[in-house]
Every structure is written in C-alpha cells, then in structure tokens.
Amino acid sequence: MADSFNFELVSPERLLFSATATEVVIPGTDGEMTVMAHHAPTMTTIKPGVVTVVTAEGNSERFVVFGGFADIVPEGCTLLAESAVAVGDIDRSDLAQRLQDAREDVADASTDAVKQKAQEYLDHLTTLEAAI
Known part of the structure; x- marks a missing residue:
C-alpha cells in the first residue's frame, strides 16, 4: 500500500473535503502537479481546473476549482480554493455564466x-469546460 497523507479542500464557505489520500493532482498555474506523501514543502497558486484525489481506500474524487492556492508539506496538503464544487455537482449554467463574464472582461479590457490576464482566465475556463 502506498504511503498516505492528509488532504483538505477548503473554500471560503466551508470545508468541502477532508481525507487521507495517496495522491492528489492539482492544476497549478505552472502546470499540473501530483502531490504524494513526503512531498517537498511547496506553496503554489492554482488555476481553474479539476482536482483529482485518490483516497487511501482507493476511491477517486474529483472537484472543480476556480483558483486559489495549495500549501503542501511532507505530512499533507491543504488546498484553499477561491471557489470549488464536486464535479458531480457542477452547475453548467454557472460555468456558462463564468465563461460569458470572462469573454466580456476580455472585450472590455x-x-x-x-x-x-482576462484572456488567460478565459482560456482556463474553456479548458475546464472541455474537461468536465
């Protein structure tokens, strides 16, 4: 069995997910990164995307995040998201509204x-829409 670590996904509203994990894939602004037990201490910003968590029990959980940052230490990882929701609970109309707002931000820059910056955010949302 792979080593495990503590993982928490927190949004401004609440703690969305807390579990013992063996692997977490995070959409970092410099590219996707996989966090595993004993990871070197790192703090990174995250872009809109999908976070995939493999729990110690072998289950896979997926969450959509809209920015934030991750604090990674050898014993765990805490992801503080600007906004987050389970993939299964994603509101397609909310995503469509975010895309429309981002397009308007690009046009009004x-x-x-x-x-x-607005175009980068729009690109992230477009990629996210395709991923889910």
Whole structure:
C-alpha cells in the first residue's frame, strides 16, 4: 500500500473535503502537479481546473476549482480554493455564466496587461469546460 497523507479542500464557505489520500493532482498555474506523501514543502497558486484525489481506500474524487492556492508539506496538503464544487455537482449554467463574464472582461479590457490576464482566465475556463 502506498504511503498516505492528509488532504483538505477548503473554500471560503466551508470545508468541502477532508481525507487521507495517496495522491492528489492539482492544476497549478505552472502546470499540473501530483502531490504524494513526503512531498517537498511547496506553496503554489492554482488555476481553474479539476482536482483529482485518490483516497487511501482507493476511491477517486474529483472537484472543480476556480483558483486559489495549495500549501503542501511532507505530512499533507491543504488546498484553499477561491471557489470549488464536486464535479458531480457542477452547475453548467454557472460555468456558462463564468465563461460569458470572462469573454466580456476580455472585450472590455482597458490595457494589454488586463486583457492578457482576462484572456488567460478565459482560456482556463474553456479548458475546464472541455474537461468536465
């Protein structure tokens, strides 16, 4: 059996998920990363995407996150999401609204830097929509 560690997914509203895990895949802003037991201490920002958790019992849980950051230590990982929901509970109309808002943000951008950031967020949401 693989070593396990504590994992918690927290949103501003509540603790969404807490379990002993063997593996967690996080959509980091620099690329996806897999967290396992005894991981080197790391703090990373996350982009909109899907977090996949493999529990110590062998179950796989998937959550959609809309940004935030992850704090990783050898004994565990805490993911603090700006917003998160279980994939099975995703509200397609909410995602569609977020996509529409992001498109409007790109169109309304006043500077190149603002436009680039808005476009990156739109790209993340588009990828997320395709993933779920």
